[in-house]
Amino acid sequence: MTKLDRYILYQFIITAFFSLFAITIIFVAVNMMDNLDDFLDMNATIGMIATYYFYFTPEIIKLMTPVAMLLSALFTTGRLSTYNELTALKSGGVSLYRFMLPMIAFSILVSAVSIYFNGWVVPYANKKKIEIGRVYFQKDIEYVSRNNIFIQDSRTRIISIGIYDDARSAAMIVSIQDFDPQNPTTITARYDANEMIWNAATKEWKLLKGTERRFVQNTEVIQPFDSLYIGVLNFSPDDIRKKQEKPEEMNYNDLKQFIANQQRAGQDVARWQVDFYGKIAFPFASLIVVLFGIPFSSIKRRGGLGVEFGIAIGIAFLYMIFLQISQAFGYNGDIHPLLTAWLANIIFLSAGIFILLRVPK
Helix, strand or coil: CCHHHHHHHHHHHHHHHHHHHHHHHHHHHHHHHHCHHHHHHCCCCHHHHHHHHHHHHHHHHHHHHHHHHHHHHHHHHHHHHHCCHHHHHHHCCCCHHHHHHHHHHHHHHHHHHHHHHHHHHHHHHHHHHHHHHHHHCCCCHHHCEEEEEEEEEECCEEEEEEEEECCCCEEEEEEEEEECCCCCCCEEEEEEEEEEEEECCCCEEEEEEEEEEEEECCEEEEEEEEEECCCCCCCCHHHHHHHHCCHHHCCHHHHHHHHHHHHHCCCCCHHHHHHHHHHHHHHHHHHHHHHHHHHHHCCCCCCCHHHHHHHHHHHHHHHHHHHHHHHHHHHCCCCCHHHHHHHHHHHHHHHHHHHHHHCCC
């Protein structure tokens, strides 16, 4: 690494970290003011609020890292261009490609780290944040109990749950339907119970106070019961809990397994596939916005750093718009989930290459 590389890289890294720190502080302050009434109503302590935002911070960092990288690329290159340092480098035989090299290398490192950070650290923090908000601030309270849950336990068994109480690992208003393996349209048995509870010791579900119906050769045999084991069910309270989790609470492995389970049950998984591929595609936004920002700001413009800041906000806003629009089409199944996740990156990468080819080198 040459002295020039160290000089450029130092300016770029310092600006990127300062931008990320400043944006995160502003984001937390605005969100805290927005939720202040809820915190006061629940008599939340300073320590509990601090813990809540400690777990909230990784999500903010994930979202704002590309913005900080873009700001850094624009500010670093724009400042060198404004003070004619970039012109002097070009006169000395340093091309724009060579000038970009240390910043691109650092952006690749940031993207690689972000893949792990977004895939495992952020989901864990989001889960903790939701737990704290649910218990202490009455946020996301729907995750305590959920109505109308449907589970395809196997190819021939469907389970519906009217109400699920996560705290007790108990389901109420339960209906289990078994179908003929040879003819899946023919029901062979049905179990209706007021409650179904989980036995943590035996890892089994038990039905309480219900009715068993058997259908044999167009006849129905009805048998009431106080308690009944119907064999092994292929899910546990943890599986129900994960079924209620949002993609941002699942790491790569959990979301991949969740998608596989939903596919096995015959569900449309386009929405979850978009989120899964997005966990991989979004970290590369940090690299792509730098490829876009450096050549864009290498041309000297009037207005100084204020203009660079406005341009950065505008580009980030456009990126988010493209991302949301493509996600909407992907969720509906109009665009393949893989293309949906990468579409915004592809568009901005193409724009960056176009600008890079046109600016003086």
